[in-house]
Amino acid sequence: MSFRFLVLATTALISAEATAAPPDVKTLFPAGGQRGQTVEVTVGGKLNARPASAWASRPGVTVEVPDEGEKVRVTIADDAPPGVCWLRFHNAEGASALRPFVIGTLPETNESEPNDEYAEPQTLPEPSVVVNGRLEKSGDVDTFAVSLSKGQTLVAALDANQTLGSPMDGVLQVVSTRGFVLAQNDDGPDLDPLLVFTPEADGTYLVRLFAFPAETNSSIRLAGGGDYIYRLTVTTGPFVDHVAPLAVTRGAETAVEQIGWNIADDQRRLGFATDEPVHSVESPHPVRRAGVTDVRIVPHATALEQDSASAGQPQPIELPVAVTGHIGQTGESDVYAFTATKGEKRSFRVEARSLGSPLDPVLELKDAAGKTLRRVDDARRNAFDPELEFTFDADGAYRLHVSDAFGHGGFRYVYLLTAAAPHPDYTLAVKADTFKLTPGKPLEIPVTVARTNGFDREIEISVEGLPEGVLAVSAKSPAKGDGSKAVKLELKADGAGEGDESVDVTPVSGPIRIVGRVADQSDFERVAEAPIAGLQRTTADLWLTVIAADGEKR
DSSP states (O other), rough: OOOHHHHHHHHHHHHHHHHHSSOOEEEEEEEEEETTTTEEEEEEEEOSSSSOEESSSSSTTTEEOOOOSEEEOOOOOOTTTOOEEEEEEETTTOOOEEEEEESSSSSSEOSSOOOOTSSSSSEEESSSSEEEEOOOTTOOOEEEHHHHHHHHOEEEESSSHHOOOOEEEEEEOOEOTTSSEEEOOOOOSSSSSEEOOOOOEEEEEEEEEEEESSSOOOOOOOOOOTTTTTEEESSSOOEEEEEEEEETTOOOOOOEEEESSSGGGGGGGGEEEEOSSOSSSEEESSOOOSSSSEEEESSEEEEOOOOSSSSOOEOOOOSSSEEEEESSSSSSSSEEEEOOOOOOEEEEESGGGGTTOOOOOEEEETTTTTOOOEEESSSSSOOOEEEEEEEEESSEEEEEEEEEEOOOOTTEEEEEEEEEEOOOOOEEEOSSSSSEEEEEEEEEEEEEEEEEEOOOEEEEEEEEETTTTEEEEEEEEEESGGTEEEEEEEEEOBBBTTTBBBOOOOOOOEEEEEEEEETEEEEEEEOBEEEOSSSSEESOEEEEEEEETTTTTO
């Protein structure tokens, strides 16, 4: 055997081993598309062994994966719901991590170089458009020109770190054609800025974007790289920031008001049914960074904060209740009055940052004489929304004060205050969202059970969506003991069917769910969630790949 043949044979073997692997997808570019369009998307990473397919979390989205190369075609139906659609690529060897693909309602365009200098901007094709871009290298700056009329409101909003997992801390500016900075924002409630600008004269204005690394280091310079992918919405049309109320009562016919910029009066109100047994619903609207607004569905009463709610005129509330409030002015504090009896235990929570509000809320409980009984700023490290539980030692009147930790306030400083009795509950979690199962080799999946507020019921935990020939024995988490905090599910692909029937286990890949249930209490059905790689998000969309048994052809 010649040396040349050995080299070729070794190279071929390495190549075969490299491709005989599950898809490893890091990024997608562009990271979204408009409804009714087909988009060619470049996969950052490797799709590896073919044939390969893709699963989409939303209806109306299909993905064509070619026999070779790292470009796929994503087709979005006209009626596909806007917002983040999660894509997962898979083959006979396994599945990739979930990757976000944003479905939008505006026309889209791709960023093109050179556009670093204010003297050479990229002219946007329309006054309302989504730009799919990338800060490709250190020092990269992207600049876009748009024509505005005097008094016209421009909204520029960046989706990068929070939605796409890009490792960037973006900065948005509006700049004159002579290079003077007219407006700037470097953070919203998170690292993705939103900027609103109204010009004082007709003319061409520049929207400029650059970034620092999301994880700070010793260097002070503009950052970039192949994974610095973003979606920049630039619009003079309607843009919805939030809705009011933020929560509605389950089963009630209701409507919410869209609040934002450039929204016509006849577009503001949205009505929808709330009789579905879900925690929240997504209300589509004309334009928003993520295309949807989250509306909480709660089992009790809801209310809106009154403008007069203050220490001098507290707003009366009856518990349980979810109040949508707004810190509209600098130094403002909203005050709510309620009564409690001795021995009662109550739970209070303010959600703001977790809902996309820039408010850093502080929650303070006082008695009728004004004495502070409890004050909470952050629930824990890097968790800005406060919560507290309190057992009252006397009958009487009490006050809840909601304010911003730094005395800030404004148009976007909204919150949801929930005041109720502590509700026993539980959650399920797993460490990974993809699993592999080989016939003849059992797979163990540890499931963590987190019980809150004294939840003391037995939970039966099972796996749904298993392919034919795969069996899983449900596990029971008792009310007490080690099993109350964690259990292990065991999956087998041994070809055993019902009774004595034998089933051939074919290599297959598909979604599964791990579900917890409590006997005779349908309200306590919970689905296990796992972290999404590269994002501060979790998912209930788990994935199982049954791979070929050792020695079988894949």
